[in-house]
Amino acid sequence: MAGAQTRKKKRAARRRPDRHELYEQAVQCPEADIKFFERIYRNHNAGKLPGSLREDFCGTAALAAEWVRKRPTNKALGIDLDGPTLDWGRRRNVEPLGPAAERLTLLQKNVLAVTRPKCDVIAAMNFSYFIFKKREELRDYFRIARRSLAPGGVFILDIFGGSDSQAEEEEEKELDGFNYYWDQDRFDPVTHETLFYIHFLLDDGRWMRKAFTYDWRLWTIPEVREILAEAGFTHTEVYWEGTERSTGEGNGVFLKTSHQSSCPGWIAYIAATMGKS
Ligand SMILES: C[S@@+](CC[C@H](N)C(=O)[O-])C[C@H]1O[C@@H](n2cnc3c(N)ncnc32)[C@H](O)[C@@H]1O
Structure with a gap:
């Protein structure tokens, strides 16, 4: 009996962790993203908090799940093409929410095919929109995002670049x-x-x-801003990450910027709205 238990324990220890589990640990920080989204939305809406989030290219919906967990009135919609990834997210991120899971909808669809319900914040994180390699495709996607925003809504993208x-x-x-x-x-x-x-x-x-x-196209900040404008957004802002003095690494604090000096590797957010330009 004890031997069987030891074998079981050893098997569990050797269990190959799921790639999604490792990805979430290595790449994602939903809490920090959401804090940033709320700050940007409030800046554009006289301090009002956003209530609804659409997570495009949601994958395992870690962000959408954290959104509904964070506030009892929050609602989220996650959209992704991949059924098995969504299923993993349902098991690992949505079901543990308990009753709050009712406020989260996951759709297995193309982001280009969904415009309702309109949301306060639409986010495309971890550069997922780089999947669109042609300018017209990216413009179509941005147009869909614009049509899917509720009044006062903010569309938020991240982007990386630099010589590295x-x-x-x-x-x-x-x-x-x-x-x-x-x-x-x-x-x-x-x-x-x-x-x-x-x-x-x-x-x-x-x-x-x-x-x-x-398999992406590496877009640049000016290209993305131009295409957002072509898609009908009237105002875009760039938020640049500060630097930790001791390490020279990013410090996770993103501030609005118009110009920056050259840097070998950077990550930034772009926020697009229908507000004043
Ligand atoms: C880089 S992962 C992003 C996962 C997660 N959102 C994150 O922030 O880390 C890209 C996801 O986009 C999905 N995807 C690619 N093209 C799509 C499309 N046209 N519509 C919806 N989902 C798409 C893929 O199935 C994949 O799960």
């Missing part, structure tokens, strides 16, 4: 129980098309190579 983002190199991050690798396998300077991967190395030496693949 165009280098064919790999970045490693040590985390609890595993290492995360961001592998910029290919970057085409003519088209800005990229092929990037995420790999994981578990502490027991097992690899999870190409856990995620990103």
Whole structure:
């Protein structure tokens, strides 16, 4: 009996963690994103809090789940094309919410096919809109997002860049129980098309190579702002991350900016509204 239990324990320890579990730990911080969304929405709406969030390209819906968990009146809509990823998110992020889960809807659909219900905040995080490689496709998506905003609504995107983002190199991050690798396998300077991967190395030496693949176009801030304007947004703002003095790394604090000095690697948010320009 004791032997069977030990074997069971060993098997559990050797259980291959799910790639989504590792991704969420390595890449996402829904609490920080939501704090930022609320700050930006309040700035544009005389201090009023947003109530509804649409998470485009939601994947496991970690952000949408945190949104409804955070405030009892919050509602969220998550949209993603991939059924198995949504199912994983339902089990791991939505069901544990209990009754609050009723305020979260997940749709297995193309983001281009949904405009209702209108939401206060629409977010496309972790550069997911880079999937659209043609200007017209990106403009169509931005137009759909604009039509899906409630009055006073804010559309929020993140973006990364700098000379490092165009280098064919790999970045490693040590985390609890595993290492995360961001592998910029290919970057085409003519088209800005990229092929990037995420790999994981578990502490027991097992690899999870190409856990995620990103066949993207690396858009720039001015391009995205121009296309947002073409899609009918009247006002866009860029929020730039501050630097931690001791490490030279980003400090997680994003402030509105019009100009910045060159920097090898950066992440920023872009907020688009129908407010005054
Ligand atoms: C980079 S993941 C983003 C996951 C999560 N939102 C995050 O912030 O980390 C991109 C997701 O977009 C989904 N996707 C790609 N094209 C889509 C489309 N046209 N409509 C809806 N979902 C799409 C994929 O299935 C995938 O789950």
